[in-house]
Amino acid sequence: MLFRAVTMKDETMKADSKGIKRLPRVTLSGRIAEEIREAVLSGAFPLGSQLNEMELAEKFGVSRGPVREAMQRLIQEGLLHSEPHRGVFVPELTDTDLSDVYYVREAIEGAAVQRIMARQDRKDIHLALMKIAKQMEKTVAQGSWMQVADIDLAFHRELVESAGSFRLSRMYATVQAETKLCMHMLMGGYRSSKALVEEHELLANLIAGDDVAATLRELSRHFGDPIRILRKANAVRQGSEAA
Amino acid sequence: MLFRAVTMKDETMKADSKGIKRLPRVTLSGRIAEEIREAVLSGAFPLGSQLNEMELAEKFGVSRGPVREAMQRLIQEGLLHSEPHRGVFVPELTDTDLSDVYYVREAIEGAAVQRIMARQDRKDIHLALMKIAKQMEKTVAQGSWMQVADIDLAFHRELVESAGSFRLSRMYATVQAETKLCMHMLMGGYRSSKALVEEHELLANLIAGDDVAATLRELSRHFGDPIRILRKANAVRQGSEAA
DNA sequence: GATTTTATGATTGTTGACAATCATACAACT
DNA sequence: AGTTGTATGATTGTCAACAATCATAAAATC
Numbered sequence: 001m002l003f004r005a006v007t008m009k010d011e012t013m014k015a016d017s018k019g020i021k022r023l024p025r026v027t028l029s030g031r032i033a034e035e036i037r038e039a040v041l042s043g044a045f046p047l048g049s050q051l052n053e054m055e056l057a058e059k060f061g062v063s064r065g066p067v068r069e070a071m072q073r074l075i076q077e078g079l080l081h082s083e084p085h086r087g088v089f090v091p092e093l094t095d096t097d098l099s100d101v102y103y104v105r106e107a108i109e110g111a112a113v114q115r116i117m118a119r120q121d122r123k124d125i126h127l128a129l130m131k132i133a134k135q136m137e138k139t140v141a142q143g144s145w146m147q148v149a150d151i152d153l154a155f156h157r158e159l160v161e162s163a164g165s166f167r168l169s170r171m172y173a174t175v176q177a178e179t180k181l182c183m184h185m186l187m188g189g190y191r192s193s194k195a196l197v198e199e200h201e202l203l204a205n206l207i208a209g210d211d212v213a214a215t216l217r218e219l220s221r222h223f224g225d226p227i228r229i230l231r232k233a234n235a236v237r238q239g240s241e242a243a
Numbered sequence: 244m245l246f247r248a249v250t251m252k253d254e255t256m257k258a259d260s261k262g263i264k265r266l267p268r269v270t271l272s273g274r275i276a277e278e279i280r281e282a283v284l285s286g287a288f289p290l291g292s293q294l295n296e297m298e299l300a301e302k303f304g305v306s307r308g309p310v311r312e313a314m315q316r317l318i319q320e321g322l323l324h325s326e327p328h329r330g331v332f333v334p335e336l337t338d339t340d341l342s343d344v345y346y347v348r349e350a351i352e353g354a355a356v357q358r359i360m361a362r363q364d365r366k367d368i369h370l371a372l373m374k375i376a377k378q379m380e381k382t383v384a385q386g387s388w389m390q391v392a393d394i395d396l397a398f399h400r401e402l403v404e405s406a407g408s409f410r411l412s413r414m415y416a417t418v419q420a421e422t423k424l425c426m427h428m429l430m431g432g433y434r435s436s437k438a439l440v441e442e443h444e445l446l447a448n449l450i451a452g453d454d455v456a457a458t459l460r461e462l463s464r465h466f467g468d469p470i471r472i473l474r475k476a477n478a479v480r481q482g483s484e485a486a
Numbered sequence: 487g488a489t490t491t492t493a494t495g496a497t498t499g500t501t502g503a504c505a506a507t508c509a510t511a512c513a514a515c516t
Numbered sequence: 517a518g519t520t521g522t523a524t525g526a527t528t529g530t531c532a533a534c535a536a537t538c539a540t541a542a543a544a545t546c
């Protein structure tokens with residue numbers, strides 16, 4: 001089953017120094033928003049498909065109210081798209097969207113790079129990024145492209161979070177979610193290869209170095225041209241459908 | 244009265260080529276979200292204050308459901324802050340928040356500047372920005388600092404929207420809302436002067452020019468150090484309270 | 487008087503029902 | 517056959533009531 005029934009058991013309770021646990025401070029709508037978010041990002045709902053609030057409520061074992069509230073959150077975030085009186089949909093992403101997502105990613109990551117590289121000590125971020133790159137290397141050898149993509153995203157998320165800006169990270173979370181949706185479009189075009197690992201290692205090393213301009217140029221190169229990648233992916237897919 | 248009762252009359256209906264108007268496609272919750280948003284941004288709710296959903300529902304003449312949905316939107320946007328079971332609050336912005344808002348503004352506007360300046364023809368954006376600067380000049384002479392601040396924000400919004408990225412503009416709308424909240428903190432520190440107008444004119448001219456690096460430097464200079472401005476404002480305010 | 491316990495009122499969170507809107511199927515008309 | 521009108525069912529939007537939680541005041545205890 002796609003969804004688990006939502007209960008209020010909070011598995012992340014932390015104990016304070018006296019062994020007393022904090023009580024859960026999450027609403028049903030918050031939990032549901034997370035569940036739906038993960039389902040959308042995992043590709044469980046095809047692009048363009050409608051989310052039926054009655055079905056979701058039944059599946060979660062709750063009333064429609066919290067489901068509606070959860071969806072309002074995701075709509076505002078940009079992950080879902082509402083058409084009043086007609087329903088809530090997973091957006092269909094166009095070429096324009098794809099370009100836009102990558103443009104904005106680059107803007108955010110560029111800002112992060114500049115802030116990080118203005119610091120004297122970059123050992124920690126270098127270490128963290130190289131560690132993720134090593135993980136990617138292992139997964140390229142024996143995992144699926146989706147797993148590699150997830151590590152790729154983790155690398156970039158680490159980079160942005162290292163900038164230490166709450167708002168930059170929040171914006172990036174949304175953009176990464178949209179990136180993940182885009183990846184379902186790019187499926188055949190995602191380059192899961194040793195060269196990809198090397199690109200990430202190069203980025204990590206440049207960030208540890210002193211040439212900001214070169215780092216930003218490499219970041220831009222790293223993103224490539226998503227539209228061309230998509231076209232290539234479509235060509236490959238059409239080629240195999242015709243055969 | 245702070246709020247008007249919300250009806251479904253859509254004042255922005257557009258006529259198609261046959262004079263046939265589109266029907267309204269906005270829900271109560273959407274309208275309410277806008278009303279609350281404007282109220283918060285106008286300073287009607289002090290920073291840190293609680294929004295009471297029962298009172299709001301009564302004032303709008305609707306049930307609590309749409310009010311809750313509206314608030315979920317604004318919470319997700321970052322304009323309001325929810326504490327489960329305790330209520331929804333206008334955030335209290337700290338020095339850290341102030342710095343963060345301005346950092347992120349600069350990141351977004353910097354990206355917009357770079358994209359705009361990669362274009363050959365910049366006459367339109369130059370014209371639009373100079374027009375807003377001229378408006379600011381008039382308002383400096385005879386308006387309130389709040390009005391000047393609004394024009395200032397319009398200048399920057401024009402700049403970002405000229406980049407033509409849906410997502411950049413969406414992110415910037417949120418950041419501008421937070422900027423507006425910050426401005427209530429900066430009240431006495433907002434420099435409503437002829438020099439401010441000149442700074443904007445300079446930015447417009449640099450954008451029309453060819454030196455990207457110089458433009459980005461001026462943009463950074465233009466934002467100044469918000470913390471120092473806040474401290475100065477607080478000092479001025481404390482000075483007049485002691486007298 | 488200080489601290490703990492209990493009661494109360496206010497507010498938030500959720501539910502289920504009713505109202506409104508839309509999409510589709512079917513019937514009637516040209 | 518094509519178009520228009522009507523009915524029906526599905527889904528979304530809103531409402532009012534109940535449940536749950538919190539903050540505060542009052543009472544009890546030390």
